[in-house]
Amino acid sequence: MPNMSPTKVPMPQQEPDIRNKNFEEVATGYTEEMAIEEATRCINCKHKPCMTGCPVNVPIPGFIEQVAAGNFEAAYEIITSENALPAICGRVCPQENQCEGKCVRGIKGESVSIGRLERFVADYHMKHGKKQTLDVKPNGKRVAVVGSGPAGITCAGELAKKGFEVTIFEALHKAGGVLSYGIPEFRLPKALVAKELENITDLGVKIETNVVIGRSLTVDDLFDKGYDAVFLGTGAGLPNFLRIPGENLLGVYSANEFLTRVNLMKGYKKGEVPTPVKVGKRVAVVGAGNVAMDAARTAKRLGAEEVYIVYRRGAEEVPARAEEVEHAKEEGIIFKLLNNPVKIHGEDGWVKGIEVVEQKLGEPDASGRRRPEPIEGSNYIIDVETVVIAIGQSPNPLIRQTTDGLETQKWGGIIIDEETGESTRKNVYAGGDAVTGAATVILAMGAGKKAAKAIAASFEE
Secondary structure (H helix, E strand, O other), X not given: OOOOOOOOOOOXXXXXXXXXXXXXXXXXXXXXXXXXXXXXXXXXXXXOHHHHOOXXXXXXXXXXXXXXXXXXXXXXXXXXXXXXXXXXXXXXXXXXXXXXXXXXXXXXXXXXXXXXXXXXXXXXXXXXXXXXXXXXXXXXXXXEEEOOOHHHHHHHHHHHHOOOEEEEEOOOOOOOOHHHHXXXXXXXXXXXXXHHHHHHHOOOOEEEOOOOEOOOXXXXXXXXXXXXXXXXXXXXXXXXXXXXXXXOOEOEEEHHHHXXXXXXXXXXXXXXXXXXXXXXXXXXXXXXXXXXXXXXXXXHHOOOOEEEEEEOOOHHHOOOOHHHHHHHHXXXXXXXXXXXXXXXXXXXOEEEEEEEEEEXXXXXXXXXXXXXXXXXXXOEEEEOOEEEEXXXXXXXXXXHHHOOOOOEOXXXXXXXXXXXXXXXXXXXXXXXXXXXXXXXXXXXXXXXXXXXXXHHHHOOO
């Protein structure tokens, strides 16, 4: 008989007043007993609606059934038949909008905690499992993957399993893309990312770092070197700005720069590595997406006494995951909603405050969210020494500027065939944030899988 408890088994986590002073993981993970108890809440329904919400088609009921039976390694094999990064996805995927959002148990209670179970299984395997070796016969074809983020890693892994010789070219000195530079240590430990990457290199995938495609090499150079196809998984690393007075003051960061400095320069190792960012006692983070929450919570951990989320819309329009918002509030982040920045004030070249104007919500705009409108005469200044701009990112223009025949959207996204992921240039494929703009890890992985399948099929014809 299934466990008909209407609520999920709670996830153990650090207390807010403790965790907001360290960079250790907030959630500490299920025990074996907790995982089995939660897995028994799955009723293994006939139509498996949870799978329709998974961009990489993990056989969810199958792996949960194995967890319920205590067969954790069997569960891992089922997950990794479709998902190469289960420990990462179990931590950062927005399951509430995907697999768990489709769960039948969510109709009259809380859905089965699919993400927590996936994380448990992956972590269990890392501690207890043995490496598996695949006997893959090389097919003589070579593919270059540009970018080592979730789209590139997934594409590379899928192709390697099919016998392709794959090389990933990464612009930074460390592989992982947004997984390494963009997501804070307290949400996604770097050692865990390295371990998941190791699973890809164990398949024979080579990774070359410090190679900027468009500068060090071009796409044409890759074909000249004998690669038969190219996959572009370059992400969306070009930050957007407010374009208001004062954005050039010292103490103003894009969220991309702020998080990259802390992650890749190991600013999270407090006391061991000098903090590579100057964080004042008071910090304003502009925006309210997941990246804004990450930046605000990071600033708090770096010693800021007051951290504000400044967002021009209301609580219902906040785009960040509910869990991330809840964690931020628990950790003392102050939300200044319906406030729109109009100027950053400075003194001697450094930030001294951010001027905002209060807003009211009008009619919905093209996004379906109510449009914020300024309230005349409501301007005031929030005293801060640091401002982080977290209002979105766009694809870097370098690839499109150096690659003939590659058509893009006006905002920079690469145009692809939706069925195959192939771009307007033959044998050049693309996926992830380079196509869609900033989105989720799992959607990028789904794009990488789709392109890998299409690339493999193109050489079977």
